[in-house]
Amino acid sequence: MSIDTPSVNATAPDPTSAAAARRDILHRLLMTLGPILAALVIAGCILLAVGVDPLAYYGYVLEKGLFSPLGIQQTLTRMAPLLFLAAGLIVAFRAGMWNLGGDGQFLLGAVTAAASAPVFVQLMPAWLALICSFLIAAAVAMIWSLVPALLRGYQGVNEIITTLMMTFLGTSLANVLVKLVFRDPGTTVPQTRTLPVEDRLPRLFDTTITSGLLLGLAAIIIVHLVMTRTAFGLKLRIVGANPRAAIHAGLGVPGLTVAVFAISAGLAGLAGAVDIIGVQGNVRADWNPAYGLAVIPAVFLARMNGFAAIGFVFLLSVLSIGGESAARRLGVPNHFTLVLVSIVLIVLALAEYVDHRYNQSRKA
Template structure:
């Protein structure tokens, strides 16, 4: 074998080793925050005088190991995946769309108000499609203010999108209490969509068609952001706006388009939750899914396929956490403590990884 062939083999082996190291580092960046959050959560449970193994065991059994619990977990995934898809679009484009809860609720209220009215004159499928489209458009329109302020004046979208989220939550309640209230009920709520008129169930289970819609959407979003010219443009804008301008990209319009797509997908999540599960929106209802999905998207490194896995994990934690809290005797909000710990350890791991890369580069 010639010397040049030996050199080629050595270079190829080094490249494979480097790739394996990168994969291992990526896996550790994901696993360490999750495991650290679970361990710290267990320590907190011990301090409270509770058995962490009992708590996590109940979570696992209720969320994944029983057929009824698994169905609830998969059903819960649908809106979370659609919110995640919207956040992936925004975050990959370097935009912080934190107006998720307002966009979600406005879309949900409009679906809840439209569906019972349209179902009496239109076929079920057409009613559902119209509700979804209207919800997406409404959420996209609601995002235009922070989008225009960002694109035209460079105003930080974190502040403006959060403000619009608070306004959206309040405005959704106003719509329920004043404009779309069902006069036949004492508690302010919209008219209820009958169970048989909601999204079809899959294979005689409680899982509705919204899960399939959500899975298809997040895969399409992943492909769009990684394999298409439009997705590449958005990522260039996010990575270096100045370079994007120099390359002739219309950064302002791309910013507005990013907000609209992101909010529209989040709005679709609101429509799916109402049309698939609740069929009604009551006053002051707010599941606050939006900010809960942010750490999942970051853990997944904005990868659509990985987001599916983390959403399954988190949905099981949410479904199982309610049952585990009752059985162990801790507040239902203990799941939020775990989410907060996850965010903290995610930030620590990212910081340490940044220092490692900086040191390696030096």
């Protein structure tokens, strides 16, 4: 799989900074697109093995996910919740906290938004109602993360176990809430009351793209800037790099831990809210898109860089929207998208390793 050994900056004879920057961007582009191509080839072999024409499949993926006007709009819409999730994960991972509970926080945020928004829109102007729903969704997700945060901050209990358990709990709780508490009496299928389309987040211009996309982009860019450009971000990164050193530097590590979890979970809750208020309109029982699981590796591959994460989230969205359509047209189950995403992640990780090794041996 080392087809893509970087050939770009092999010879770099003291270039001017502009040329170096251009070379760097070109190199990164190649190091991203090359592995994706390689992954497509490997995944294509699997398609061939099960008797599906890979070219037709990828053709449909690109046509629907990227090139058709309707498809690209769906892709951009899908990005909105993923961007919020990625933003939340960037905060947590940069601070060295493994918040693997994103899906539970996401679902609780979604259910909260779905339950509150239809009530709020009857009480107050729509814009205020949506803001209130967003805030309460974020607040519920934050409260949900309080137990792992306090346990980690004050007792040193490993947050991987606690957040994983809270995500199982949260998924069940979300279902219980949909089935027993917020169930729409007007329907036979268990689901929450549907938010009327005119009260949802406005769409951008004349398209079907949700304005949640802009919110998501704003969230991830703000998070990136806070983490890289502010004192608060520096503190969190110190905690992430070496918690003991952070204590010696006089940082209130337990308090910062709680803050990190609150921000991370709050953003995951907002992801749920933006998906419900912007797109779905209601939560059906047993609905769990499990976005978190795909976003976690993407954030790692982006090296917790907000701008790179936007790129990876876009890629994930293209694959998932395009994959759904291609699967439908070719009569393949949609599960192949999972395989494709998996291979893309593995090959990207491998390419990064090869690149790193190559750079090291060049320096030595």
